[in-house]
Amino acid sequence: MTQHSLAIGGRGSWVPPWPLISAKFLELRKRRVLMTVAVAFTVALPVIFYGIRLIYHLGDPARYAPAGAPDAFATAGTVMDEFGFIIAIALGATAGTADLTDGMFRHLVVTGRSRLALYLARIPAGLSILLSLAAAGFTVACLVTAFLGSPEPASAVTVSLGDMIRSGLWLELDLVIGFTAGLGLGSLMGQRTVPVILLIVLEIIITPILADHALPHFINGERLDVGVAMDQLKPAALAGGTTIGPAGGPRALHLPPMPTWAMITVIVGWIIGWSAIGAWKMATRDA
Amino acid sequence: MTTISEHGDSPHPRAGQPVPRQMGDWAVEVHGLTKRFGARAAVDNVDLLVPRGSAFGYLGPNGAGKTTLIRVLLGLTRADSGTMSLLGIPVPAQRGRALARVGAIVDEPRFHGHLTGRQNLKILAAARGGGAGKQIGPALDRARLTQRADDKVSAYSLGMRQRLGLAACLLADPQLLILDEPMNGLDPAGMHEMRDMLRSLTDEGRTIVLSSHLLDEVERTCDQVAIVDHGKVIRQGPIGELTAGAGVAVEVQCSDPPAAARALGQPAIASRITVTEDGLTVTLTPGPAHEQIADINRRLVGAGISVYGLRQTHASLEDWFLSVTSRFGGEQ
Numbered sequence: 001m002t003q004h005s006l007a008i009g010g011r012g013s014w015v016p017p018w019p020l021i022s023a024k025f026l027e028l029r030k031r032r033v034l035m036t037v038a039v040a041f042t043v044a045l046p047v048i049f050y051g052i053r054l055i056y057h058l059g060d061p062a063r064y065a066p067a068g069a070p071d072a073f074a075t076a077g078t079v080m081d082e083f084g085f086i087i088a089i090a091l092g093a094t095a096g097t098a099d100l101t102d103g104m105f106r107h108l109v110v111t112g113r114s115r116l117a118l119y120l121a122r123i124p125a126g127l128s129i130l131l132s133l134a135a136a137g138f139t140v141a142c143l144v145t146a147f148l149g150s151p152e153p154a155s156a157v158t159v160s161l162g163d164m165i166r167s168g169l170w171l172e173l174d175l176v177i178g179f180t181a182g183l184g185l186g187s188l189m190g191q192r193t194v195p196v197i198l199l200i201v202l203e204i205i206i207t208p209i210l211a212d213h214a215l216p217h218f219i220n221g222e223r224l225d226v227g228v229a230m231d232q233l234k235p236a237a238l239a240g241g242t243t244i245g246p247a248g249g250p251r252a253l254h255l256p257p258m259p260t261w262a263m264i265t266v267i268v269g270w271i272i273g274w275s276a277i278g279a280w281k282m283a284t285r286d287a
Numbered sequence: 288m289t290t291i292s293e294h295g296d297s298p299h300p301r302a303g304q305p306v307p308r309q310m311g312d313w314a315v316e317v318h319g320l321t322k323r324f325g326a327r328a329a330v331d332n333v334d335l336l337v338p339r340g341s342a343f344g345y346l347g348p349n350g351a352g353k354t355t356l357i358r359v360l361l362g363l364t365r366a367d368s369g370t371m372s373l374l375g376i377p378v379p380a381q382r383g384r385a386l387a388r389v390g391a392i393v394d395e396p397r398f399h400g401h402l403t404g405r406q407n408l409k410i411l412a413a414a415r416g417g418g419a420g421k422q423i424g425p426a427l428d429r430a431r432l433t434q435r436a437d438d439k440v441s442a443y444s445l446g447m448r449q450r451l452g453l454a455a456c457l458l459a460d461p462q463l464l465i466l467d468e469p470m471n472g473l474d475p476a477g478m479h480e481m482r483d484m485l486r487s488l489t490d491e492g493r494t495i496v497l498s499s500h501l502l503d504e505v506e507r508t509c510d511q512v513a514i515v516d517h518g519k520v521i522r523q524g525p526i527g528e529l530t531a532g533a534g535v536a537v538e539v540q541c542s543d544p545p546a547a548a549r550a551l552g553q554p555a556i557a558s559r560i561t562v563t564e565d566g567l568t569v570t571l572t573p574g575p576a577h578e579q580i581a582d583i584n585r586r587l588v589g590a591g592i593s594v595y596g597l598r599q600t601h602a603s604l605e606d607w608f609l610s611v612t613s614r615f616g617g618e619q
Contacts, residue, residue, distance in 0.1 A: 011383040011384075011387065011415075012383040012384075017413070017416060019412075019413040019416070019420070020413045020414055020416075022413065023409055023410040023413035023414070024410075026402075026406060026409070026410070027399055027402065027406075027410060030399075030401055030402055030406070031401055032401070098399070102397060102398065102399045102400065103395075103396070103397025103398065104397070104398060104399055104407070104410070106363060106393050106394075107452075108410075108411065108414050109361070109362065109363055110361050110362075110363070110386060110389070110390075110393070111386065111411060111414040111459075112382060112383040112384070112385070112386030112387055112415070113383070113414040113415070113416070114383065118414065286358075286364040287358070287363035287364070
């Protein structure tokens with residue numbers, strides 16, 4: 001037997017070491033189909049959107065506004081948010097279930113590494129892919145808005161640098177929520193498809209209904225939907241400039257605004273709650 | 288309470304080589320272990336002692352509870368009661384420490400199919416930490432996978448995945464390897480390679496626990512065995528001593544083996560008769576062997592069957608296994 005001694009210090013720690021995060025990053029990044037869809041939804045989508053706008057504008061400048069007009073920024077942001085949220089869910093659910101469905105979970109548990117560390121390594125690994133892609137796509141939107149906008153901004157509606165920063169942060173926060181919800185629900189259910197469908201239904205169907213309709217005696221219940229809270233937190237630049245308060249977007253017209261602390265509580269609750277549920281299941285699951 | 292054989296204290300020397308081991312120091316020590324699924328006990332009050340440095344076979348019919356015991360030992364599922372230790376370290380209390388020098392394959396080895404063999408090992412080495420990353424190359428070499436290490440695992444055969452599983456075990460520089468059906472999916476050459484590899488690992492002083500239904504492979508690879516049936520360990524000890532107690536077998540070369548089997552079966556003259564390509568293997572009932580062999584010869588000649596040869600051997604592990612497991616009527 002060889003005499004070298006494998007270090008065992010820290011294997012029981014719940015803090016994932018950098019090599020483990022890096023290994024999980026590699027595992028996700030090598031999923032060709034998922035990465036292609038992720039790039040398409042986050043980067044290619046705004047490129048195509050602004051490309052079409054540019055072609056239209058160049059073809060008939062009198063009829064079509066410049067590609068970087070403020071309304072285009074709002075539309076691009078909304079589209080990036082919807083599609084980005086979907087890919088965030090898919091990436092999160094994949095990160096939460098891939099080890100299990102591919103049969104690697106047993107190998108990983110047998111290493112003696114803390115199950116919590118194995119779980120937590122997925123969060124920075126997945127988010128580093130997702131947020132960097134979303135940032136790249138959003139940068140395209142910002143550059144077009146800054147350099148290919150209206151030459152004479154007579155309108156009061158403009159997109160400032162501060163608007164761009166706020167919009168970018170809001171977009172990234174929404175993707176973090178989608179990722180952690182997908183991760184937690186995927187880990188809980190042990191499979192990818194159903195969590196993705198459930199969360200897309202929540203995002204595409206249930207949240208718009210809740211955000212647009214104040215249900216009598218159920219307003220506080222509606223506010224527990226993170227999409228409603230995020231909708232009210234939406235920056236004015238992404239809401240097309242039709243704001244009703246410091247944070248409220250157009251959908252908030254139909255629902256009494258939430259206090260900021262309530263929005264933050266709901267958002268943080270969703271992120272931490274789903275992460276905790278996934279971690280609990282990971283720690284107690286039979287392998 | 289399952290009775291532990293006294294033979295557990297004296298490991299059977301394999302191929303004439305004494306196995307170095309400290310007395311009273313067990314690679315695996317299990318007492319009163321029970322794991323239930325609903326009302327059914329998959330592992331029922333099991334006691335098991337695996338000596339350090341031995342190749343230990345863990346045998347049982349399908350559904351006997353072999354894999355469940357391994358999963359409990361490795362912390363893949365929880366036990367309902369009992370105490371366990373691996374390499375002298377209690378589990379699950381100090382599971383991380385105990386598993387630092389344990390490698391294991393449980394069930395069919397599966398990996399991320401979209402990654403190469405080497406990338407899968409990198410992930411596992413990252414989870415192990417320490418110097419495991421440096422073991423990837425040597426482990427691939429030893430598992431004879433270096434040539435295909437950069438191919439995607441989805442293109443691997445089952446045998447190659449078995450070898451990748453073994454390479455994953457070697458990342459730990461293990462003192463103890465727990466292998467669940469490692470011969471599954473291997474062709475005869477692959478089984479031969481795996482057998483040689485396991486032997487070389489035990490020759491280095493490592494302990495191997497080999498769960499398998501391939502009795503012949505266990506007999507060739509292991510020093511000691513435990514038989515599990517209905518969740519209980521029903522026998523344990525060195526193979527030679529256990530099979531010696533199973534009686535004597537006679538290999539019969541004859542002209543018409545099926546007719547010979549019928550002639551010996553009515554009335555039954557042996558505890559078991561197996562028809563082979565060129566004759567029969569007859570496991571004798573307890574009693575004087577010479578008289579029974581002569582009786583076999585008389586009965587075959589009387590039935591008009593030409594007898595070309597009779598050779599006395601010890602009963603194989605398979606004969607013994609079938610005689611003691613309830614599924615085949617041994618305890619009925």
